[in-house]
Amino acid sequence: MTTPQTKSGLELRDIAIRLQDRVLVDLDLVIAPGEIVTLMGPSGSGKSSLLGHICGTLPTAFEVQGTVRLNGRVLDGLAPQDRHVGILFQDDLLFPHLSVGGNLAFALPSSIKGKAARQAQIADALESAGMAGFADRDPATLSGGQRARVALMRVLLSEPGVLLLDEPFSKLDSGLRDQIRSFVFDLARQNGLPTLMVTHDPEDGQAANGRVIAL
Incomplete structure (x- = not known):
């Protein structure tokens, strides 16, 4: 039985995302606490749509089936601020x-x-x-x-329960990329965060040293 204290990770159960009868994502995946999974695919393959669905920000034009659970708690239908999902984008988005x-x-x-x-x-x-x-x-x-x-x-x-990475290293120069990748991955593991990274760069997946899934 799952209790609020149990950390079972991120569960993406039978997730299907469609847009105008086109299937963008068809995925069944469990990411354990501290595990980093890389999702690879070209632009338009549905990577960012999947992150948007997990965050609760996917536009209503998309049709979604399946269930998202974080540490046993169903996220579907919750407001974005109630999901405890952390996300890093390619732009740092610091408030100037x-x-x-x-x-x-x-x-x-x-x-x-x-x-x-x-x-x-x-x-x-x-x-x-x-x-x-x-x-x-x-x-x-x-x-x-x-x-x-x-x-x-x-x-x-x-204090997120999961970390999503949306091409967070793509704008860093090559000298910084390895350093920041290691920093992010090390802290994700130390904090026991199930981590899903979407990228088009194979080196990101190699550096994460975990499962790589192609869309």
């Missing part, structure tokens, strides 16, 4: 009007009360990213690699 610390504070759950407690969470996150003391920095002053690290820490501070 907020400091680095402000960006991270935006993700903190409301259960963390008090300024001191929230600042401590932010400081710990920055230290784990190798960016201690960066809380007051303007995101515009950060390097691409630093921005990518802040974006990941913001996702993790929201």
Whole structure:
């Protein structure tokens, strides 16, 4: 029997996504806590549509069948903010009007009360990213690699139950790509997050060192 404490991972049971009678996704998949699964396919193959369905942001023009469960909890029909799904995109999407610390504070759950407690969470996150003391920095002053690290820490501070990666390394130069990939994958495993990455780059799948599924 599944209890709220049980971490069974992400279950995509008999998922079929159609658009105008065209089947984009036909998938049955379970991703265990800490496992990284790579989904590969060309543009238009339905990779991002699947992520949108898991997040609860897929447009109503798509027809979907099947069930999505996260740690035993059915996500279908829930609002996006109630799903506890974390996602990283190819753009870091940091808020330009907020400091680095402000960006991270935006993700903190409301259960963390008090300024001191929230600042401590932010400081710990920055230290784990190798960016201690960066809380007051303007995101515009950060390097691409630093921005990518802040974006990941913001996702993790929201306490997601699953991590989705939507081509998050595609805009990084080759010198940074390996470093940031390792950073993301290591933290996903350390946090026991079932992780689904969509990409068109075979090197991403090789670096993840897990199952690779072609659409």
